[in-house]
Amino acid sequence: MIPYGRQEVTQRDIDAVVAVLQSDFLTQGPVVPRFEQAVASYCGAAHALAVNSATSALHIACLALGVGPGDWLWTSPITFLASANCALYCGGSVDFVDIDPRTYNLCPKALEEKLVAAEKNGRLPKVVVPVHLSGQPCDMRAIHALGQRFGFRIVEDASHAIGGKYLGEPVGNCRYSDITVFSFHPVKINTTA
Template structure:
């Protein structure tokens, strides 16, 4: 049986030709493809600025830096996410804390956020300088409610939309930054569109955009209007390092691939929705808990996560059954506070019960645009076989 992965890229001849054209051009690092890709993302998300980088992890790091996160600050995020959503604050020397999830959406719960903010304010405990709202599996967090709390308690907001380009919230594109300072996307091969590895940030704040652009390239500027020591302008070669930045730039080849992929973004998301609809119908007779999508939300459906209500032991056996049948299911994610690094910082099991309950049963089924009906039926057949055996 052919291996069916949980996710994979969809590369066509147009994508290949776009990359080959760059390889034949004069620019393979910094040329016209990167700004063209940035403009395509800005146009799609209706944001003012886009800054492309070499990974979403780099983007999260730069977002924290641009918002002034440093030692002595605290950043809050969800415990159900990839570790990068928390690590980015640690890179800046800040403390990290978590807000438990809504068990229906798998996203950071705005009610639990409000209660935690109120408790911390009343007891003079650390409040967040920045909150990182993770759009888990492609569905937006409740950004309007989170933004209202940010105005009340004075924190900044980063949307970790690594899963969510092509999704919408309140009928507006995710990445528009109506309710946030910065939004981050990922273009890893299993994401909605890919640049092989890559990421991007969108913002509507010109000053943040300038800082992000500078930090992604060693903290250097070549813009004469921004020079601090103007009398030192010797010629067109002159540049100035104004901050300690990084080499987080995206290459021309990556940008060309991403620009080509953006032409099919809506098609990719629509195909994912079609597959999800079929999964709901095919799995409807089983005891699996299927993901919920609230009104006014349009998920990008990076992942299709079901939950096994019988708990972790049965989930493990189903995982192994599927893997043994060449079906590459996965689990997204182990709660961040379970990781040894964060346990050493004082976190412990039992602190975020909704996240931990979610983890006990979560299973990501294969979902990608080129998945065929036969592939999907093969996944479903093994699941039915497993539950038939379980009942015996």
């Protein structure tokens, strides 16, 4: 069977994990902060916080942005369940924005039309979650400009996109977003298991 995705684990990776097993800390030690620092400096972001899954990261991102009952989160329908469920965990509500037919990412034109309608109904979203499907970044400049105009916050779901670039800069630098989430699931580009 040729799988659709698979991790690559080298002897150096194994040695690094075994070294931790033989160290004083299996949790809450010095290695997670080093990993966070490595990802932050790679991306050029001020802060990185490692958690046990991208689902958890989306959840705490919504909590930090104050999503709660009565708040709307909008995302793409072509994504994994967690990109939408994160708002429901916080008691918020979810709606979707249709995709662009060429990139399959959340379509900024459809977003703008929906925002104009939502403004009239007083149902503007608190948070929009653009998902970089397959690793290709969304049209972040356009989405960010809409965020400025309509007053929503942006969480990039970059679960597919570590190592990718937008306008020549690393995904994860949060130039056009409040928070960016990566995934290190074993089928992803690199992994934490």
